[in-house]
Amino acid sequence: DTAVSQTPKYLVTQMGNDKSIKCEQNLGHDTMYWYKQDSKKFLKIMFSYNNKELIINETVPNRFSPKSPDKAHLNLHINSLELGDSAVYFCASSAGQGAGEQYFGPGTRLTVT
């Protein structure tokens, strides 16, 4: 069984469109994250939720809006997509808020044309 899953795996869309990425974990973890990995492989935290509560909110354009309907799911909605949003977006989860292993999903490769 896949521990952390994301859909879709690939997303190709045009500038100005709105799109969503979905993430689910079946590990029973309380904390989930969104990361952006750019073309140079740099991995940067965007958001984190603990038990549906937003606990990390980095300096990200407000076109990005995360939503956690329950502690097993974390979605990312992006409005008015721009070329610079092209990247791989990884979801991750961990057991608690304290420092510990984060389990990453397979990633969603977003290409904005």
Added chain:
Amino acid sequence: GENVEQHPSTLSVQEGDSAVIKCTYSDSASNYFPWYKQELGKRPQLIIDIRSNVGEKKDQRIAVTLNKTAKHFSLHITETQPEDSAVYFCAAGHSGGYNKLIFGAGTRLAVHP
């Protein structure tokens, strides 16, 4: 602000040689230092981590050392094998920081048979 510097950015070794990757962090509150391995097109996966109450940790062919005074930590891989070829990321976080990890820029390791 929080920053993790990682060197070298690329590393090429012959099979059987050792590889060393070094990181420096800026936040003196950091007390958790994981290393992630990301194979081409795959998700990052934790390979080893160390907490600030120990100076060294070993797991088979991989070891991590930590110098808190100097804010340095390093990954050592001995007897490298072609399957060790990947991008390696160091990261720093602290237990009071909602498991927020600041990642280094990554090291692309190539192990040649």
